[in-house]
Amino acid sequence: MNGFELYNxxxxxxxxxxxxxxxxxxxxxGENILLVYxxxxxxxxxxxxxVKQQLTSIGATVEELPGIEPNPRLTTVNKGIQICRQxxxxxxxxxxxxxxxxxxxxxxxxxxxxxxxxxxxIQKATINQALPIGTVLTLxxxxxxxxxxxxxxxxxxxxxxxxxxxLLYPKxxxxxPTLTFTVPRxxxxxxxxxxxxxxxxxYFSQTPSTPLQERFAEGILQTVIENGEKALQNGKDYDxxxxxxxxxxxxxxxxxPTGVEADxxxxxxxxxxxxxxxxxxxxxxxxxxxxxxxxxxKERLEKFVQYSIRVWNVNSLGxxxxxxxxxxxxATRNYFTRIGAPATLTEVGIDDSHxxxxxxxxxxxxxxxxxxxxxxxxxxxxxxASL
Amino acid sequence: MNGFELYNxxxxxxxxxxxxxxxxxxxxxGENILLVYxxxxxxxxxxxxxVKQQLTSIGATVEELPGIEPNPRLTTVNKGIQICRQxxxxxxxxxxxxxxxxxxxxxxxxxxxxxxxxxxxIQKATINQALPIGTVLTLxxxxxxxxxxxxxxxxxxxxxxxxxxxLLYPKxxxxxPTLTFTVPRxxxxxxxxxxxxxxxxxYFSQTPSTPLQERFAEGILQTVIENGEKALQNGKDYDxxxxxxxxxxxxxxxxxPTGVEADxxxxxxxxxxxxxxxxxxxxxxxxxxxxxxxxxxKERLEKFVQYSIRVWNVNSLGxxxxxxxxxxxxATRNYFTRIGAPATLTEVGIDDSHxxxxxxxxxxxxxxxxxxxxxxxxxxxxxxASL
Numbered sequence: 056m057n058g059f060e061l062y063n064x065x066x067x068x069x070x071x072x073x074x075x076x077x078x079x080x081x082x083x084x085g086e087n088i089l090l091v092y093x094x095x096x097x098x099x100x101x102x103x104x105x106v107k108q109q110l111t112s113i114g115a116t117v118e119e120l121p122g123i124e125p126n127p128r129l130t131t132v133n134k135g136i137q138i139c140r141q142x143x144x145x146x147x148x149x150x151x152x153x154x155x156x157x158x159x160x161x162x163x164x165x166x167x168x169x170x171x172x173x174x175x176x177i178q179k180a181t182i183n184q185a186l187p188i189g190t191v192l193t194l195x196x197x198x199x200x201x202x203x204x205x206x207x208x209x210x211x212x213x214x215x216x217x218x219x220x221x222l223l224y225p226k227x228x229x230x231x232p233t234l235t236f237t238v239p240r241x242x243x244x245x246x247x248x249x250x251x252x253x254x255x256x257x258y259f260s261q262t263p264s265t266p267l268q269e270r271f272a273e274g275i276l277q278t279v280i281e282n283g284e285k286a287l288q289n290g291k292d293y294d295x296x297x298x299x300x301x302x303x304x305x306x307x308x309x310x311x312p313t314g315v316e317a318d319x320x321x322x323x324x325x326x327x328x329x330x331x332x333x334x335x336x337x338x339x340x341x342x343x344x345x346x347x348x349x350x351x352x353k354e355r356l357e358k359f360v361q362y363s364i365r366v367w368n369v370n371s372l373g374x375x376x377x378x379x380x381x382x383x384x385x386a387t388r389n390y391f392t393r394i395g396a397p398a399t400l401t402e403v404g405i406d407d408s409h410x411x412x413x414x415x416x417x418x419x420x421x422x423x424x425x426x427x428x429x430x431x432x433x434x435x436x437x438x439x440a441s442l
Numbered sequence: 443m444n445g446f447e448l449y450n451x452x453x454x455x456x457x458x459x460x461x462x463x464x465x466x467x468x469x470x471x472g473e474n475i476l477l478v479y480x481x482x483x484x485x486x487x488x489x490x491x492x493v494k495q496q497l498t499s500i501g502a503t504v505e506e507l508p509g510i511e512p513n514p515r516l517t518t519v520n521k522g523i524q525i526c527r528q529x530x531x532x533x534x535x536x537x538x539x540x541x542x543x544x545x546x547x548x549x550x551x552x553x554x555x556x557x558x559x560x561x562x563x564i565q566k567a568t569i570n571q572a573l574p575i576g577t578v579l580t581l582x583x584x585x586x587x588x589x590x591x592x593x594x595x596x597x598x599x600x601x602x603x604x605x606x607x608x609l610l611y612p613k614x615x616x617x618x619p620t621l622t623f624t625v626p627r628x629x630x631x632x633x634x635x636x637x638x639x640x641x642x643x644x645y646f647s648q649t650p651s652t653p654l655q656e657r658f659a660e661g662i663l664q665t666v667i668e669n670g671e672k673a674l675q676n677g678k679d680y681d682x683x684x685x686x687x688x689x690x691x692x693x694x695x696x697x698x699p700t701g702v703e704a705d706x707x708x709x710x711x712x713x714x715x716x717x718x719x720x721x722x723x724x725x726x727x728x729x730x731x732x733x734x735x736x737x738x739x740k741e742r743l744e745k746f747v748q749y750s751i752r753v754w755n756v757n758s759l760g761x762x763x764x765x766x767x768x769x770x771x772x773a774t775r776n777y778f779t780r781i782g783a784p785a786t787l788t789e790v791g792i793d794d795s796h797x798x799x800x801x802x803x804x805x806x807x808x809x810x811x812x813x814x815x816x817x818x819x820x821x822x823x824x825x826x827a828s829l
Contacts, residue, residue, distance in 0.1 A: 056681060056684045056685065056688070057457065058456060058457020058458065058459075058460065059456050059457065060453065060454065060455050060456070061453075061454040061456065062452075062453035062454065063450065064451065065449075066447065066448075066449040067447065067448040067449065068447050069445060069446050069447070069448065069700070069701065070444065070445020070446065070701075071445065072445075073445065263681075264681035264684075264685065265685075266664070266665045266668065266669070266685055267661060267662065267665040267685060267688050267689055267692065270657070270658075270660070270661025270662075270664060270665060271657075271658060271661055273657070273661075274654060274657025274658055274660075274661055275654065275657075277653070277657060278653045278654040278657060281653065282653070294443060294650075294651035297443045297651075297701075298443065298651065298652075298653055298654055301443070301654050301700070301701070302654055305654065310697075313456070313688070314456065314457075314684075314688070
């Protein structure tokens with residue numbers, strides 16, 4: 056196990072009806088609120104009016120930034136930054152999924168920075184201050200509700216990049232499983248793939264002797280596998296929605312990478328794909344991850360054997376380690392297919408025209424990943440296998 | 443799953459040599475420091491001088507309160523409170539195991555309260571303010587390094603009681619596995635039992651549909667079972683000491699009780715035993731827990747079947763659920779015995795003279811526990827089975 060620091064300052068408020076605490080949770084931070092949300096589904100579900108009621112109850116002055124995109128764009132973030140400056144915003148409230156929260160974080164960092172917010176994604180500047188943010192989560196997926204990371208897309212340059220800071224942890228996040236009852240099937244699927252992929256990135260590590268972190272990761276995967284299918288069968292099943300949400304939060308709240316070197320190469324590759332094609336993140340990950348696994352599993356075979364046996368209950372009797380490992384990878388692909396996620400770039404309309412460019416962008420700062428360091432040739436090989 | 447709030451404000455700094463960050467971690471809180479420690483083993487190991495060096499480096503003025511007892515006493519806590527008031531203490535640093543940290547917490551709460559600090563344990567007062575504390579942990583056991591709870595013994599009245607507050611979470615806790623290399627065998631054993639018992643209290647719950655919390659609990663137990671024996675074979679094995687420490691922290695840092703109704707009856711009973719006999723907490727728990735299990739397992743048989751299979755790898759083929767459950771309980775007792783923990787009150791010199799008094803005290807506020815609500819008769823039955 057490596058040394059590490061575990062320090063998560065987000066207050067997670069979980070359960071049915073917890074939106075009723077929103078006013079009281081925001082109150083300490085000020086009265087000028089920027090409300091950030093997405094395509095307007097929160098108006099159809101009635102969540103929007105509940106949130107407005109809460110804000111009214113504390114006498115808040117509310118500005119709104121609707122229309123955050125599934126891959127949130129720099130132009131939209133800049134709109135939010137303008138509002139913050141013009142209206143003296145004191146607190147940003149994100150109501151939505153990971154994209155809305157990520158946009159809110161970038162706005163929070165950009166509002167108090169005199170330069171271009173994109174600087175934070177290219178290490179041209181570090182985040183030294185940020186407006187406080189809070190969230191009401193409506194989708195089990197990114198885990199952005201309990202960490203300090205944000206992913207933003209520059210649509211003009213076709214670049215998708217991350218920024219992060221301890222200052223971007225939400226002050227609170229309200230997670231109410233009933234708010235996810237109306238999440239459409241494809242978004243539920245993408246959320247499931249996203250959560251599992253986050254775990255993969257931190258589970259397939261070369262760091263030795265981390266049994267607890269591995270058990271936690273396996274526990275999250277097993278919970279998602281089981282409850283994901285249940286939530287797809289019945290979207291209004293409280294328990295499976297709740298279990299998915301909790302798993303999604305724990306997959307990205309700092310629990311899994313304590314003392315572990317994580318990989319993240321597949322995320323880097325996926326970002327290059329979805330930056331060009333505006334593909335939902337979960338679809339890109341579903342296509343790529345089993346191919347990454349096949350490309351790297353021999354680098355630490357026993358970890359993949361453990362994965363197959365503990366997560367997928369592969370019976371290892373009379374099989375070689377290689378066979379057991381491949382069976383687990385196959386089970387991963389089969390699960391993704393069973394829940395309706397795509398398996399190839401071709402079926403989402405992506406051909407080989409930009410693979411070279413994606414590979415170049417992916418390794419622009421050098422080889423990526425840590426389980427196996429991937430060169431441009433490795434990335435190209437994974438992309439070709441994904442066609 | 444029930445609703446819950448997850449909010450842990452402790453910064454955990456984990457790894458070899460992290461004591462070197464102590465000065466910088468304390469600095470924001472002030473210069474008048476109360477250093478609290480136990481029987482002086484930290485002087486033999488050299489930790490004391492490292493800590494003093496760090497405090498000198500930031501120009502701190504240091505008062506000392508050595509001699510915290512294994513079951514920390516109200517009289518000692520009151521001594522610390524006096525020092526805080528007389529010397530205008532701004533920060534309390536606990537260097538030691540759970541008892542030292544618990545004493546520091548009680549001092550932190552008492553120093554800013556005009557009444558008797560014992561009031562906090564009997565719900566006569568709630569903690570509204572407290573001095574900030576930090577810890578350097580030297581023992582894997584109570585988890586006090588990352589929560590807001592404290593257990594104090596009033597030796598005059600033979601009462602052992604708890605207090606707790608969000609305000610008592612340590613601002614930081616330094617956990618360096620090498621600092622536990624010199625922990626004697628019996629204390630390592632008691633720590634193992636303590637950690638496992640904390641998990642039991644939160645794992646054996648009647649709350650339905652909490653698969654993730656259960657997997658986490660099982661993961662902690664498996665990690666402790668495996669690494670506990672390794673640490674006993676070789677006390678200087680970094681990885682097993684590290685894994686034990688991380689498991690101990692997670693067993694009590696708020697991860698397991700999210701959305702789950704915990705039990706805690708066995709802890710209440712043990713507190714009554716050790717308040718009269720000053721028995722190490724871990725020994726009392728090792729004696730009592732398997733007997734609690736036998737007394738209650740039929741209240742939710744399937745949970746004990748799951749425990750046996752997942753934690754102890756009990757082969758259920760051709761066995762009744764009852765047999766499988768009992769095999770897991772037996773495995774628990776066998777493990778405790780194998781690592782050298784006591785199995786009966788008799789072997790630690792306790793006879794039946796005070797069982798009635800213990801049972802009366804245990805249920806003084808009503809039936810205890812939640813997996814099965816225990817009346818005085820239940821408690822007596824468990825105590826008699828433990829003789």
